[in-house]
Amino acid sequence: MTYVAPRQGRAIETEAKFLEAAEKLFAKNGFNNTTIDHIACAAGLHRGAFLKRFGSKYAIADILFERYCSESVCRLNETLQAMRGGEFAGFRDMLIQISVGLEMVLRKHIAANRAFNEILANRLEIEEKANNLFRHFIQVFRDGFAHFSPGEEVAKRDAIPPAQLLVVLNYNYVLEIAPSLPREHLQRHNAIVDATLSMLDSNLGVKTHN
Template identity: 25%
Template sequence: MNFNYRPFTVLKHKEFIIRNVSTKERILNAAEHLFCDFGFDNTSLRAITSEADVNLASVNYHFGSKKQLIQEVLARYLSVLMPALDQKLIAMRESGEATSTETLFGALVEPLLSLEKVRPNGTRVFVQLFARAYYESQGHLRRYITSHFAAELKHLNKALHLAVPHLSPSEVFWRWHFALGSCVFTMISSKALSEIAEAEYQQHMVIEDLIRKVITYIAAGFSAPLTTEV
């Protein structure tokens, strides 16, 4: 998958980054912008300080290291997404009703859409950053997420297994990552896909429409019966 393009540039001009925000926010906004465009590995602290119009000492003061800066960029979204999703999971569990995969994945819709309030194009930006974290093997982010959102991840993992009792833990692992891959591709390519749908099929798609479509698809695949192993 090629991420070397700019489908979701968050901030077009430096003045939008530096206007009416704190030094820490300027650094976070600049880092997010550059991480989306160039990735974590290919973005230097020098590039971030130049974009944010701050000195390196400011980055060290507020974040300590590039890894911690990356974590805080993602944390702006995760701190909204994970508690919101957890509330949905708790409500489903307390209802006492059996949970289908479509209901389970459907619980992601509102939490994902709530990211639009975090930053402009927040849902797409978060998914792109999340995809880069996998693509570029940012192991420290995995450790950060599992340590800071352990309870939420435990609830999600339990809900996934309860929704598909016919699947082994290893099969759930693979299907979960296939589902993530489908969602990531759809979100990252959403602008192009929406333009094609409008031109070819006269369908006007907004971000919520795309999320619901891909969730219907991955829910069916996630719960599909096992085929003959190869």
């Protein structure tokens, strides 16, 4: 079944109720432990209406994940614009901004991320949306490095591990499974970026950042 966004008022309202219910349940109980009946009951609607609107539980998770990807890309693009506008003191300052923004987006869309992590584990495959988002993130990471290190660049293979670390540390913190990270906001993001830059420097074999 191919998803088609609703165009009429009642259909839009129905979809919004299902999405809100699914988001709350995925965040609280996870994707695997949430059924279509759970979502329909929480939305105050019928299972048949859900199936007519989405066709499957995977489809509604896909919509939620698409929202996360879209907002993440917008934030990354805003960071690039700020970089080109001279708003950052250096590459480290830019990464702090990315880390802070990443945590905010993850908190807002934790249901979508939790659902898709379970889906990927179930299917043993990589979701193309997640791949595309990470490729975009890697490019922003590399563009930032090149911007603040004129004449230098970081290869994709060297950028991937530190970028992954920045994402994973924020994700684990949001899931409350990273107890060693500082609880204080600025200290935490400084620690995450320090770890990211340390890995980057290790990959490059030189000390490039203060």
